[in-house]
Amino acid sequence: MSLTRAIATGDLAELPSRRDEDWRWTDLRGLLRTLPAASPHSDAPIGPGPFDGLAGSDLIVVNGRGADRLAAVAGEPMVVALRLVAAGDAGAHASRLKVMIGQSAELTLLESYEGQDPDYVVETDIEFEVGPGASLERIVLAQDGSAAVSVSKAEVSLGAGARFRQTVVTFGARRQRHETSVDHRGGGASAHLDGVYLLGGQRHADITTVVSHSGVDGLTDQLVKGVVAGQARGVFQGRIVVARGANRTDARMGHHALVLSDRAEVDAKPELEIYADDVACAHGNTVGALDEEALFYAASRGIGADEARAMLIEAFVGEVIDRIGHAGARERVRDLVRDKLADLS
């Protein structure tokens, strides 16, 4: 059951619904009464992407058509922009990609979801195989249209000593989900699974992660922060499973959200399932308003209410952005986030 299957078969009963525990806050079956027609091939010119100028090469997928493989081999570190574009009269489409990072190879993937069309419905599935001693930094920027329905799923398999660092930055859609499954198959691998969601209007974003520690000496460090305004809804579901024998696992999960309006909502479900004995695990989850004391302190120094709010919110999400490894992407994301925050507050 998935959006991809529903698109392939045209059968709405294949859509995940609130009856599926993992989808209860991102109900697609209740939302979609019909599916749009399949997205056509598009010849519309594609302008520069949000990571323009930062990558050594671009892979472009338009309306589900285009690149489907990427391989990185040891040697010079690679920086690739992967652009998933809904263009022309985009309707429904699904795409699948495979990304292989060979032993000791290093890849930075600047992955952007770009859609201006009103009401497309898309799923993108990406399989990542990070080889032994290899390194992948994945920076995802989702700029979907406000009426779009978009699901992005990534399955990440980590070899021994692999390093994986992910930051999902999303401004939401009508309904949108970023799902990442990570398997610490080899021992001694590390995974950073960060995220930022900034939602206004009636937008929705769901960041769901499932991390399985099956190898020993694994590290998972997760920091997700969200800001919701208007009638927006943010969803965070984080599950970390430490299997029997996955000893000396170190897993940390943090999710923190600011709710800027009475009608905005955040639903969070952090879960740690631990079956090994010798592990260090911690999680923290907070959802609240801006710190009134800090706002007054700033005001007492002459900083007006709007500027003070913007400063505090930017600092709040800045903690996640600071953790992005690729310097150019980090500053690009910081600028986009600043612009978006100006819209929200």
Add this chain to the structure above:
Amino acid sequence: MLSIKNLRVSADGEPILHGVTLEIPAGEAHAVMGPNGAGKSTLSYALAGKPGYEVTGGSATLDGEDLLALDPSERASRGVFLSFQYPTEIPGVSALTFIRAAANAQRRARAEAEMNAPDFLRLARRQAEALKIDFDMLKRSLNVGFSGGEKKRLEILQMAILSPRLAILDETDSGLDIDALRIVADGVNAMRSGDRAMLIITHYQRLLDHVRPDKVHVLAGGRIVASGGPDLVHELEREGYDRYARIPA
């Protein structure tokens, strides 16, 4: 300069100040002393405009302008500065970023030119040196992980950079060891000038040994119950607040 007349203030609905009258002319520093719960912090918060402190009567003006009609940030741009008893931590905003934003917000509000980065850094460096603050500390998140003494010195640094017309020091001596007290007092004394008024709120005489006030007022039960010259400090230190605390509110 600062003129407070019959000021009545409630905090969270409970009356705390029952009619405070106080005049501080330009160039003078006045101390307000009193027992715990007398309403000292309420007075400072009411002047700065903290939400939750409701003025139910009286007036407070700075150079004839009604402070109570202004937002907290507008009061700041008119020259009101409150040094907090417990300065707030602001994670993710460096002290330098914060102070420069404050200085420039005030300048914009007064239709003055903003301070550029090199000028600001020069000023911050000079003031940090005077207050024996490690300049690198100013690159860290504001007040996060700072000791009590460091926070208080940083308050004085902000006061020096913002150069207010009315400085309100709320229990600035609390949490300071003897060396830090001297550094902070020197910083405060350096700010004394003929066109600035100071309101020093304190429970103890410690700070007043170093910053000599022109006048001393005793606040008890939400009212000024005694006023006098600097000698009143020593009398209070000798005899305590007991005889004032017994005055019914």
